[in-house]
Amino acid sequence: MSAPLPMRPAARESILRIAPYIPGRSTAGAARKEYKLSSNENPLGPSPAAREAFIAAATSLERYPDGGATLLRDAIADTYGLKADRIICGNGSDEILSMIAHAFLAEGDEAIFTEHAFLMYRIVTLAAGADPVVVAEPDMQIDVDAILAAVTERTKIVFLANPNNPTGSYTPAAEVKRLREGLPASVLLVIDAAYAEYVRKNDYESGIELVATRDDTIMTRTFSKIHALAGLRLGWAYAPAAVIDALHRVRGPFNVNAPAIAAGVAALADRAHMEEAVAHNAYWLPEVSRRVRELGFAVPDSVGNFILIDFSPVEGADAGNADDFLGARGCVLRRVAGYGLPQMLRMTIGDEEANEAVIAALSEYRKGLPGG
């Protein structure tokens, strides 16, 4: 006799193991003026040309978008010197990560990522019915040998955020290459380069060069960060032909909407606006890091548009209390206990006013502590 049927429709067991993603808070509640620095959004906003293209697209909302996002793929191909047929676009790069998991993972497979990696890797792995394998990240740096040691014959994917969010650390090109060369050819290496445009390091490579020479590696990118189009949900990936082919098979036929395509094309064309965002961050990232360190808190080096503030070196300080204290002064930062970093907060680099507000509030918080 077979087991009795459930009393109601039941999701797969692995789906119920997913802890839902909790986005950065948009409001702290009490304060009048608020500085939202919890989701790594770009304080300069999108290119005015992208905004105009978005508004112009509102005149034809009755029409389906081009399912192949051809104009956008061509614009990306032109910008980066790539072949358009090796590019796929998504409703945010999160959607592409999810398509990758659905196309390449099955029940019983394993996907590897590191201890403080972006939370979406666990979510998409479990959603595909596969098992997450978490590798230690000593001093919040990627340890290539530890990743290689975790590979089994069940491993199908390795996710690598480069730079990583929330740690802000990056893996040099030579190390990424060593990782790739140490992995079996059957393992897909996913390089998530959401913050690539912000990185100003000679030994960094976003993944384009590696993907160009191999058939086992994919790089994902986003319009949410440097292009400030997070609300539109737009991402892309560059991958070998066979990987692109598999992703097209699981992709919804109209996964990227028409206003997003139009705005994305315009954003890529406005090179000056993008460079302004890079320059803003290049000034404020070290400036904010230095001034927060001067208050006695630790700030690990970051190459992204955000920093971690580590409260543990200061007696009596606590990330939870500090978050409440900052929130009451309108500064909305991100708790990262869910990333295994309970004594830290993540702060997005904001505009001048927001950055100064956080530094002033932190300084006040420090003064209220023993020895402050």
Ligand SMILES: *Cc1c(COP(=O)(O)O)cnc(C)c1O
């Ligand atoms: C913000 C972010 C993304 C981008 O997500 P979208 O879905 O494109 O908005 C991807 N990976 C990491 C590590 C991020 O921090």
